[in-house]
C-alpha cells in the first residue's frame with residue numbers, strides 16, 4: 582500500500598492525480614449540485630438530455646415491473662428475453678442495417694467485437710486518438726497494431742501498402758471525444774475499397790446526434806453500407822447504458838459465437854432495455870433535439886473563437902479549449918467551477934503532452950440563455966488567466 586501511495590504522490594506532482602467528485606443532485610436544464618452549489622453541467626455525454634426524460638424513466642419502470650430487475654443469465658444461457666430481441670430489431674432499423682447485437686457497455690462492445698474479429702497474424706489500423714476501449718480490444722486480440730496519426734490519410738495509405746495479413750481492419754471513432762472533430766469517413770471508405778480491408782466505426786458520440794435519423798456519421802454521409810462494422814453506445818445521447826455492434830446478419834451471428842464479453846457476461850437487465858427502447862423511439866422521432874444541440878454548439882464554438890480561444894478541430898457538440906500545460910488546465914477548470922460551470926480538464930495520457938485542455942460538452946437540455954451566459958463567463962476567465970491562443974503562442 583505504501584508503494585501505491587508513492588505512485589499517487591508522483592501523479593500529484595505532475596498534476597495528473599484524479600479525484601472523484603460527488604454529484605449530490607441532478608437538476609433540470611442540464612444542471613447539477615456539487616458541494617452544495619448548482620453548476621451548469623458542461624461535462625456530461627447526455628447530449629439529448631434523455632437521461633432525465635420522464636418517458637425513459639417510465640419505460641424503465643414498466644420493463645422492471647413486467648420482466649424483473651435482472652435478466653438472470655447470459656444471453657446464450659437463459660437470459661435472452663423477448664425484450665432483448667425487440668430492442669435489437671428496433672436498433673437495426675434505426676441504424677439502417679440487417680442486424681444488431683447489444684453488449685452491456687460500449688467498452689465491452691469494442692473489446693468483445695475487436696478481439697473476436699481479428700487475432701494474431703491480422704493487422705489493425707487505428708487512429709491515434711481512438712477511444713481507450715478500442716486500444717484495449719486491440720491488445721486483447723493479439724493482432725498487430727499500426728497506429729496512424731490523427732486523421733492522417735496519407736500515412737494510413739502508406740501503412741496499408743506496407744502490410745499484409747490474413748485480415749486487415751481500419752478502426753476509427755466517428756466523432757473524436759477529445760477534439761470534437763470528425764473522422765474523414767468518405768476517404769476511409771475509399772481506402773477500404775482500394776485495399777480490400779474491413780472498416781469499423783465507433784459512433785459513441787454520434788449516435789442520436791448526427792445523421793437525418795440520428796443513426797450517426799455514416800448515415801449522415803450516406804455511407805452506411807460502406808462500413809462493415811458499426812459500433813456505438815446507449816450511454817451517451819441515448820441516456821442510459823449499453824453498447825452495440827450493428828451490420829450484416831453474418832457479422833452479428835459470428836459475434837454471438839465469438840465475442841467473449843457478450844458470451845461470458847450477464848444479459849442487460851430489463852429496466853435498461855426499456856429505457857433504450859424508448860430512447861431509440863425519441864431519437865428517431867424528434868430530430869429537433871439534435872438540430873437545437875448542433876446549432877447551439879456552432880454558436881458556442883464561434884463565440885469562443887471570437888474570444889481568441891483555440892477550439893482545435895471541433896465540428897460537433899464537443900468543444901475543447903486548448904490550454905497546454907496540465908496545471909494551468911486544472912486552474913482554468915477550477916476557476917470555471919467557482920463561477921458555476923462544470924467542465925473537465927483533460928490531461929495526458931488522455932491527450933498528448935502539452936495539449937491539455939478544458940472540454941465542454943453541450944446538451945439539448947441546456948437553455949439558450951444558460952449557454953450564452955456560460956460563453957461570457959468562459960471568455961472572461963480565459964482572458965483573466967491568459968488562455969487565449971495568441972498569449973499561448975507568445976509564451977511558447
Ligand SMILES: *Cc1c(COP(=O)(O)O)cnc(C)c1O
Pocket residue numbers: 686687688689691712714754758783785786814815816822823824
Ligand atoms: C464512451 C465511449 C465508449 C464506451 O462506451 P460506454 O458505453 O460508456 O462503455 C466507447 N467508445 C467511445 C468513442 C466512447 O466515447
